[in-house]
Amino acid sequence: GAGVSQSPRYKVTKRGQDVALRCDPISGHVSLYWYRQALGQGPEFLTYFNYEAQQDKSGLPNDRFSAERPEGSISTLTIQRTEQRDSAMYRCASSLFGRERSDEQYFGPGTRLTVT
Amino acid sequence: QKEVEQNSGPLSVPEGAIASLNCTYSDRGSQSFFWYRQYSGKSPELIMFIYSNGDKEDGRFTAQLNKASQYVSLLIRDSQPSDSATYLCAVTTPYSGAGSYQLTFGKGTKLSVIP
Numbered sequence: 001g002a003g004v005s006q007s008p009r010y011k012v013t014k015r016g017q018d019v020a021l022r023c024d025p026i027s028g029h030v031s032l033y034w035y036r037q038a039l040g041q042g043p044e045f046l047t048y049f050n051y052e053a054q055q056d057k058s059g060l061p062n063d064r065f066s067a068e069r070p071e072g073s074i075s076t077l078t079i080q081r082t083e084q085r086d087s088a089m090y091r092c093a094s095s096l097f098g099r100e101r102s103d104e105q106y107f108g109p110g111t112r113l114t115v116t
Numbered sequence: 117q118k119e120v121e122q123n124s125g126p127l128s129v130p131e132g133a134i135a136s137l138n139c140t141y142s143d144r145g146s147q148s149f150f151w152y153r154q155y156s157g158k159s160p161e162l163i164m165f166i167y168s169n170g171d172k173e174d175g176r177f178t179a180q181l182n183k184a185s186q187y188v189s190l191l192i193r194d195s196q197p198s199d200s201a202t203y204l205c206a207v208t209t210p211y212s213g214a215g216s217y218q219l220t221f222g223k224g225t226k227l228s229v230i231p
Contacts, residue, residue, distance in 0.1 A: 033218060042120075042221025043160065044206050056218065091159060095217070103217055104150075107159040 004108035012114045021077045025094030033093045051094045082115045118143040122222035127213045131231050135192040139205030149188045152204040195229045
């Protein structure tokens with residue numbers, strides 16, 4: 001079946017603009033995670049949804065970052081008033097349950113955000 | 117502060133040899149351990165996971181876990197040039213956040229298999 005999809009794949013924006021990044025998880029997957037990956041680093045956790053509930057947002061760097069998953073499927077990560085330091089690859093992952101130690105997370109292709 | 121440490125490499129092995137990738141973690145409460153492969157410019161791809169002490173084999177891959185030493189490894193037998201990638205070690209801790217099994221990743225080890 002289809003994997004995790006993300007859009008746009010590339011986004012170039014000017015400093016101060018707002019951006020919205022979309023994630024469409026694998027059909028039927030309950031849990032959805034957002035990560036951010038800098039070059040040469042592993043992905044870094046941002047936030048977690050179980051169905052539509054945002055149950056962990058401890059990784060969001062500041063209040064310019066927010067996320068939602070209103071119907072328990074597609075999720076949007078929004079960054080307000082973007083800054084150059086926000087430039088990174090933003091990755092979404094989904095898993096079937098999210099509450100079992102063997103639950104496997106599958107990653108989408110990512111959105112490369114560049115803030116100029 | 118949970119930490120996952122990996123040697124960044126590059127690790128070079130000849131084709132057909134065994135590649136050994138190592139990872140240590142700081143949180144003794146970590147429960148599950150995952151190995152992801154990431155080709156340049158691509159997204160991480162899950163290879164295998166392990167949560168019990170000992171070895172777990174899947175084809176040419178063997179994951180090894182030693183919780184007492186807080187050490188995880190991945191062995192790749194009969195290495196192929198197509199195995200050349202960055203290998204990311206990730207751990208989950210069940211009480212991190214409100215029930216989430218967020219992954220904490222190492223920086224990855226770059227493996228190069230020489231034909």
